[in-house]
Amino acid sequence: MAGRRKFFKEFSKDWNKFEFTMLVLGFVVPIILGIIFNSSALEIITSVFFITAMLLIAKARIEGFILALIAYTLYIIVSFQKGLFGEVITIGLFSIPITIWTIISWSRKARQKKQISTVQIEGVRIGELSLLILSQLVMGVGYYFLLRALGTNFLIVSTIALAVNVMGDYLCARRNILGPFAYVLYDVLTITLWMMVFLSGVTSAIVILAMQVVVFINDTYGTINWAKLAKENKD
Numbered sequence: 001m002a003g004r005r006k007f008f009k010e011f012s013k014d015w016n017k018f019e020f021t022m023l024v025l026g027f028v029v030p031i032i033l034g035i036i037f038n039s040s041a042l043e044i045i046t047s048v049f050f051i052t053a054m055l056l057i058a059k060a061r062i063e064g065f066i067l068a069l070i071a072y073t074l075y076i077i078v079s080f081q082k083g084l085f086g087e088v089i090t091i092g093l094f095s096i097p098i099t100i101w102t103i104i105s106w107s108r109k110a111r112q113k114k115q116i117s118t119v120q121i122e123g124v125r126i127g128e129l130s131l132l133i134l135s136q137l138v139m140g141v142g143y144y145f146l147l148r149a150l151g152t153n154f155l156i157v158s159t160i161a162l163a164v165n166v167m168g169d170y171l172c173a174r175r176n177i178l179g180p181f182a183y184v185l186y187d188v189l190t191i192t193l194w195m196m197v198f199l200s201g202v203t204s205a206i207v208i209l210a211m212q213v214v215v216f217i218n219d220t221y222g223t224i225n226w227a228k229l230a231k232e233n234k235d
Helices: 002-012 018-034 041-058 062-081 085-112 126-150 153-172 177-201 203-234
Strands: none
Touching: 018 041, 018 203, 041 062, 041 177, 041 203, 062 085, 085 153, 126 153, 153 177, 177 203
């Protein structure tokens, strides 16, 4: 019991009103919309896990990446059911492996700095960033033809979203402040994707669409918070 109290105390420390509000919305909004639009339990659970994980990542907490592994697995299933194979490939082949790498990398960094959850935000060199962008421009061509062969829905948007998310995952794993910015762009693309799904007549997709909107707000906040952490690290 004492260990459990210690865990929740550590988990909830340094939360401000906005973060608590986002956490509550992450639970309440998917459930309400899921009931109204007859969404599946899987879609509702996916939304709850995804929003919570992204909020923790916005706070630069290692727990967010651990929770993200569960959220990603559920999201893959939901995306596959809706024919968004670009999302399946993005999360399955890139986000999950990079997230595992991130957990290992951040854990090592946290131990070195004697921190439990939050690590310093660092940077990448111009050459490394340029190579990352160039690699995704080149690989984007491959993504396009692969997704087309798989018959994925909304091909162009899915291709761009895949490339942008790979960059966001890599930059966050490197603890780079540009990571959340890449995630914000990815959120805009995924909102577009799920809006297309919803408008095509799949009304149950409203839960995942709402999730993406909340995640967009959260990731926008994350860019501000990471910038704040980066400034504090320099002081």
